[in-house]
Amino acid sequence: MRNVPVFKGHIVDLIARRIVGGEIIVENGRIASIVECEVEKSAPYFMPGFIDSHVHIESSMMTPVEFARIALRHGTIGAVCDPHEIANVMGTEGIELMLDLAKLADFRFAFGMPSCVPSCNKNIETSGFVLGASEVEKFMKRDDIYFLAEMMNFPGVLGGDPEVMAKIASAKAAGKPIDGHAPGLVGEDRKKYAGAGITTDHECNSMETGRAAVESGMFVLIREGSAAKDYAALAPLIAEAPGKVMFCTDDCHPNDFVRGHIDRIVRRAIADGYDVMDILTAACLTPVKHYGIPAGLLQKGDPADFIVVTDLTENFRVIKSYINGEKVFSSKGQFTASLMLERSVQIQKNLVQHMINNFNAKPICEADIARTPDLEENVIVASDGSLFTLNEKCQVTPDVQKLVVLDRYSDNAIPKVAYIKGFGISKGAVAQSIAHDCHNIVAVGSDDKEIVKVINRVIEMKGGIAVTDGTMMEDLPLPIGGLISPLCGHELAFRCELLDEVIKRAGCKFHSPFITLAFMCLPVIPQLKLTDKGLFDSVKFQFLDTCKLS
């Protein structure tokens, strides 16, 4: 006699596009057979798990094991990951770390090789590492690298830049997909970009760009993350181009992530009346097929990867998640995922002893950022929820504050100082080592004393976030590359909420001030940004010489 797990309920077959009553028999972690039978109307639904088709785990600030543990509670059983942030800071060592930690999770990770490290020219900002075509080629051959990650340098693709073309060639040689990143690209340029072999885009944010991408043969990754939210603009593609869309978050911040993931997008699409098979094809099937993710799809012989949901209405809840037939999440017990929690804690312990980082900045003093403003200054105008800024030539009035960027990689860098409007911090300051894409230290505050305090706290922690309202300081150490915390997901989410509370008390009214701040250094997004090398006009693509210290 032997016992074999049998699961009974409505079974969602995305290949045959139908839902049948039946029993799933699991043997040795695989689907042994599926036998149709009558089931009660109220029986649960068994379906392939959700896949996040494009995400930077680093934005969750969690280790891959914790990322997986939280994702599984939302029915996400796999993710297509670009370790771009940690690669900018720690190069291939950072990528290896992510790959190693990911292997400890019961989760279907598909990692790509970052294609654009750094995003820009070394003369424009200081990154930790530069990954050239030879590193890319080496990694593209590895079995645990599934694709070439977002090719942001689309002018390079269109212009046939040799380094860029070599990276693309190595992906093709390895027979692996190439991810795109082409905001606003339409017409002939879009076709040329797609013609280079690039097959996805997660930067479409209008039906015009979305349709242009689909027409040129690309998959559109509908993004609904913590910062960018494109679902509303792109949802009609679910019906127009079924099989050519997937869902992704790109960036998913801790206090957002613990509340929901791809399941949220699916619920919304069901509420909007899209065909449930089209929706689940985008959420579960298409990414598995496109990226070759080794996730089961509830077919005979597949690994027994699936999720159990209450129903398929707009209010469905994820009850359980399975990987290789093992229950890795249960909403009832809540405790079956404790194996992964144990691993997470183990990682926490180990990482304390072997913290990997690239952080050399030394404490600064107020004189380092002292500056007498000119009668008129080029002021960066930040606005809530936008990565774009304006360049305004104006006086430094009380609503204008200092923005400081300090190269974290060298121990004798001079902070760069500019002026910024919008953050509205009336008393206090914030500094962080999350600053796309080079992740130098960026800070903004009401006065030099507070700015220096938070910058020095970040330096003391060798990376993290520090914020003060002038009386109390809250901080969050991010000892892994200045980007990631070894803490458990919910504690991390809680700490992020505390940071939010302090910055609100400091007077900032932005919804996600830390995310907005993280983009104030990124020179590839217009109009005016401050890098560790100076104030940069992202429209003319050149430095302004106003970044002098008095």
Add this chain to the structure above:
Amino acid sequence: MRNVPVFKGHIVDLIARRIVGGEIIVENGRIASIVECEVEKSAPYFMPGFIDSHVHIESSMMTPVEFARIALRHGTIGAVCDPHEIANVMGTEGIELMLDLAKLADFRFAFGMPSCVPSCNKNIETSGFVLGASEVEKFMKRDDIYFLAEMMNFPGVLGGDPEVMAKIASAKAAGKPIDGHAPGLVGEDRKKYAGAGITTDHECNSMETGRAAVESGMFVLIREGSAAKDYAALAPLIAEAPGKVMFCTDDCHPNDFVRGHIDRIVRRAIADGYDVMDILTAACLTPVKHYGIPAGLLQKGDPADFIVVTDLTENFRVIKSYINGEKVFSSKGQFTASLMLERSVQIQKNLVQHMINNFNAKPICEADIARTPDLEENVIVASDGSLFTLNEKCQVTPDVQKLVVLDRYSDNAIPKVAYIKGFGISKGAVAQSIAHDCHNIVAVGSDDKEIVKVINRVIEMKGGIAVTDGTMMEDLPLPIGGLISPLCGHELAFRCELLDEVIKRAGCKFHSPFITLAFMCLPVIPQLKLTDKGLFDSVKFQFLDTCKLS
């Protein structure tokens, strides 16, 4: 050669009532010596840790290890605990469980033996266990029982009830303190109550009762918890009766506890201008002396238990906590407490396999709670933030809802139904197995269907909280006695926030609806309550016969 840890800073000596610059030398987990020396003004402060002088760990919904782990982040190194809730549910087995789990934590726990299980008569409500004088006597002799816990039956003390007097006698025989609980008691009664050997009271909520307690020789435990907040009323006692006051939380709920503990009371008292030595005497010294807690007090030879704070202003922050010279919390690393986190996870795993509970209720159906209201009913009027209710004879108008209580201990109990005003749930329902003190199932909701759904979810989980807004249900399983979750503290706090969000969407405007609901069954607090045996007039101390089902 050998290395010995030396700590340098301002050292707070609460015995000598002075603060000196100096170095603390720790050897073998003890204070080897303290050497005075000059220190910088900005140096941190070393001081004995805070003690919560009266708390029911069960209200945090955490295991003792998690309770300790969260408390240490706030500088609390010990707690005087009454396992009263779990004792009502699981008797001495519950007390043993708490003692066993507490031993896994690096923390100074002092447990007492509950004196009043159940709080009331067995004919008034059904509890899991009754602890008589013989069980109390047995436990009072144990080394790990520090005191007899809150003697709520003050009429019994004043009237010389033999069972009550026997419990008191066994505490005296063991030479251990007896805790009081005497709301509103003044004059001769207070003196008689104190004269019986009862030495503390945490129920004073006015200067009149506080002074009466002090004058009769008792210690006043100033309570500032999640539900009851007495600091504002009692703070002057810090100056009037230094050495006769302590601080406590009594009940500290998860999402509140992760944000602060005794440190919050201390900050507030400093802000209010009380003498810092008087404040710290109440927060750290008096409970250690009164209860004989084996916590170090920063004296030569003491266990090296201490905390490190930034300063002693109203904005101080806890930087580190030490027990036996071991760092058990560090705000910088955050990760040194991972040993306890590991134990917590281990407990999670073990408890999944050996869940201890006392829960036999079987699912109910709508017919079980159907009832046609009389033209006039005795309606319980609940109000925000109050454990007291009013008894209003009125019609069942739309703002009046059904309140249901079901004995959780038997498998064939009939739910009791009454009417309640105040919760304002317009669509949805809430049920929970936290209902003082017997912890039967209590539920309130907009209609029978929703009420049955949440009650049956609680029954399915064998204890916990379930809430629905009519479309989605959130739940929190509490598999340890229907009171405690093995989850980590921050995850638990997060889940409590989700529950809060759903009940708010359901229309409830109370600040802490789950706490208020938990007191709707407690017959010892006026005026009208519903127990599993019927509608109870807590003023006349008798049942009303209106609790019939149609």
